Amino acid sequence: MSHSSLSALVQEARTTGTLSGLPDGHLINGLRLPSQNGGRMETIDPGTGKAFATFAAGDAADIDAAVAAAQAALTGPWRALTPAQRGRLLLQIATLIRSHGERLAVVESLDSGKTLTEALGDIAGAAATFEYYAGACDKHHGDSIPLGENYLAYTINEPVGVTAHIIPWNYPLSSAARGIAPALAAGCTVVAKPAEQTPLTALMLADICLEAGLPPGVCNVVTGTGRQAGAALVRHPGVHHISFTGSVPTGIDVMQGAAPNVTRLVLELGGKSPVVVLADCDIDAAVSNVLGGIYENAGQICSAGSRLVIDRTIHADFVERLVKRASAMTLGHGLRRPDMGAVNSLPHLEKIAGYVERARARGVSVRCGGQRTSDPETGQGWFYQPTILDQLTPDDEAIREEIFGPVLCVQTFSDLDEAVALANGTDFGLVAGIFTRDFSRAHQLARRIDAGQVYINEYFAGGVSVPFGGNRKSGFGREKGLEALRSYSKLKSVAARISCPEPP
Structure with a gap:
């Protein structure tokens, strides 16, 4: 990492209170877009208590557009990629996270309030997460089941479909990577809604995914409030899986919102460890x-x-x-x-x-x-x-x-x-x-x-290879490790009789 480059970014942020060129619109189907209702919000630097950037405040219309893009991408070029090709794309995302790491870390510190040292560690962890799942893409396979010599039985792991990711404000990029990387590794598409307090690094990650060669529509990010954008995403009938990290009361709301569509869930809620x-x-x-x-x-x-x-x-x-x-x-x-x-x-x-x-x-x-x-x-x-x-x-x-x-x-x-x-x-x-x-x-x-x-x-x-998640009111399901790939997959069983009885 270039110390001089990092120093220049820190100097710019401390002198001006912000950084130039920050993303300010949703990323939908490969395009940076304003909210359809024209809404905007401020994001505040907790270290000063002052706003340092504005961004699009989305609602159900923007969520509809993002989910439609993710649905279309499921049947586009993304579907035709082999697992090994997906793995190479994820590896390129990891490489680009590292190459953009200094800027990501400064933005994360400004947006969340955490120390630059902590933010640099988070960026390194996000890169390692994509690297881990890059290596897992072509190793996520099914099983053969011995039914006897007259039968062939096996299982297939298929992508669950469009996945929704409600990202918390305490670890914006780390939590985004923790959910998005295994979803992509499994062949799913993504609609992410970062917390309104910390929207920027999720948008930057979506840009990195495009730069790495991910087809448009595979990874979409809509910013805005939980009430306007998050709730619409959770309740959307075009979403097949929801990954939520946040408080217990909001997790209960997410479960209730997902129930009418029988949408699958992973909930990582509170703790008192x-x-x-x-x-x-x-x-x-x-x-x-x-x-x-x-x-x-x-x-x-x-x-x-x-x-x-x-x-x-x-x-x-x-x-x-x-x-x-x-x-x-x-x-x-x-x-x-x-x-x-x-x-x-x-x-x-x-x-x-x-x-x-x-x-x-x-x-x-x-x-x-x-x-x-x-x-x-x-x-x-x-x-x-x-x-x-x-x-x-x-x-x-x-x-x-x-x-x-x-x-x-x-x-x-x-x-x-x-x-x-x-x-x-x-x-x-x-x-x-x-x-x-x-x-x-x-x-x-x-x-x-x-x-x-x-x-x-x-x-x-x-680290990323060890499954993580809670019991009781801390939620259910597991992120990280190979267990996360199972969260973003649906298992299909195939059983065939391969030897027919002789005709009478």
Whole structure:
């Protein structure tokens, strides 16, 4: 990566408050288009609280056009490509993401508020996702079924059809890639609706897909609000599969909207993930992982390690170490690469602050942070201090509900049974972390904790090859890994008698 090019982009953004040449229209059937109703919206830099670009605000008419383009593309040149040819296109998309990576990262930081370091990591992850599914295209095959010598039986994986992707604001490009890459690998077409807070990198990704040689109509992006554009996409009868990442209430709305058309769903919803720390753990490693698990992206991660469930014999020393390091974290505009960037929006900042203020009013111990703040250089933006709420009870609001911010909630246990009960003590089941030197106990806990993914001795371990998704109110279905290809495929079984009985 060219450091001088990245420096120039950062300088332009910091000097002008924006970047030139940002996409501002939908990408439908290979064309950049305004909304049919002429609507426009602003996107705001959370690090300043100021708008830095405008974009098209679509509605049902734009969704209709995008779905029609995706339907037509299913029977066009895209269908004629072999799996290996699709794989080469996806590999080219990965290459182009990397070549445009500096610009994508700066735009992602401006749009979401995350630090440039985090954004660069997200862009690298998006490229790796397309690279992974490029290699999987020609390996996604069916099975033969032994029915005896007089029969031939086999299964075929066929593309499910037009896929809808409702993309969240916390990881705009990463989440887009996580759904779009396996959908394309399976031979589907795509209509994506990015969050209205962070529309730009999804539009840039659609441009990259065209640049790579993807036929027009295969990957379409419509921007706008969830109410106007997202709901129309979910309810569209021409959509065959929906991938949604977001909150539980909105996920319920998506299920209800999809039900009349019996549309298939993958839902990745909220989390209140426990990090279970046993007394025999590597303390230094566990402290670092707990900090990263809750304060990366200002805690705005569905799988954030938002609950520390710790052996009470090491609780005091462990939390003291956390407080010292959390209190020393730097905050500021993401392009300056602080330890932690801004919260995505003012309403979300107010939501986070409300949880902490109510906890303080209940007498909960706020060990550090607990206050709104701003960029120390400019006095602008939406920031919240890294916060630790200590010794919470299982029924506390801050334990049971997803705060989705830089707020760590601490619970203590005396034995493994209590640790499991606390870990499983919410309505969520997305991920869990375990820190111990005893691998027998680690894997016992991994079996007993109800979560879609368990990390042992490294929070956020794994990557694109490891399936990801939740249980209970954290949703259902799996993204990532080869499991995602199954989400975007429909299985056809064929059984034939190949030996006819002799005529009488």
